[in-house]
Amino acid sequence: MNLKNDIEQYIPYDLQEAKEQEVMLKYLSNFDNLLTRENEFAHLTASAWIVNPERTKVLMAYHNIYQSWSWIGGHADGNADLLEVALKETTEETGLVSIAPIMKDIYSLEILGVPSHIKKGNPIATHLHLNVTYLIEANETEETTVKTDENSAIKWMELTEAVEACTEPEMKVVYKKLNDKLKS
Template identity: 60%
Template sequence: MDLRIKIENYLPCNCEEEKDKEIMIKYINTFDDVLTRNNEIGHFTSSCWIVNKDKTKVLMIYHNIYDSWSWTGGHADGDDDLLYVSLKEAKEETGIKNVTPLSEEIFSLEVLGVDGHMKKGKYVASHMHLNVTYLLCADENEMTHIKADENSGVKWFDLDEAVEASNEPYMKKIYGKLNKKLKDLK
């Protein structure tokens, strides 16, 4: 699995990412079906931190299920090219057409707990998202639009405002980590 190699080659930025990397590799080695939602214990997802050309702003969506401003992303749904998944989700969830990776390398790893919730009239039990994050770039002047079945807002935030806009305490920590890594690139 190409995804396993990418994760094995990823250099974690902190002890949290080191542990998450270890769990992801163990999960790949333990389960056959880690790329689809058929694995109801946990499965791979891909998210993206979409920044403007100056790397001073981030594009976020108001996520309906989490009732919070959030990064974009989605389920692998059988595809082990998680960069492709992140680009697809960025376009679908924000309406932007011109989005490019700042690097094809993984930007961040996270193992995220997902609370049970209703989606499209069906209950989805609590599970884990084995999340691979990519750093993408888009023009902040490009027209955006919401994806009504998933979000109710699309907005550019200054980096620090993006962290504060989230209603999810754990995600504030993740977004802060992404901003720190972004600033370290400059």
């Protein structure tokens, strides 16, 4: 798997994604440490938009740092296979084990601003997440568990409910885009 090639081959959903793809490719060409948090300005992350087989619900977690309902995801931490990262984060953060990518291709691209915060007692500076999203399927009857150091609740929500439950305005835009893509 060649991450840069995958991002180059991705067909953007809209003009915003096209711009973010362009910027991500510039970063990948100019920085050699985007796969780790050693790059404190910007680094790669992977997210999972987890849907039920009918594509009518999405699994959201109540994120402790952002105090908002959120998708599942995390840092690459050196792993260039971001689909693998998204699947690993899904299992770690939700307890789900019967999960599968609906497609192995990238579902969405985002550049996300992360405000300064404290994580595990350490200050984290404002930075960017160069995020790659994958579409993952799970069964909503499978038992979930919270990962208490990251989230405090997990819930299946109707697609529009997931957007409405989020309290971060910039993420509402992302989640709406993911839902719109799902419906098209």
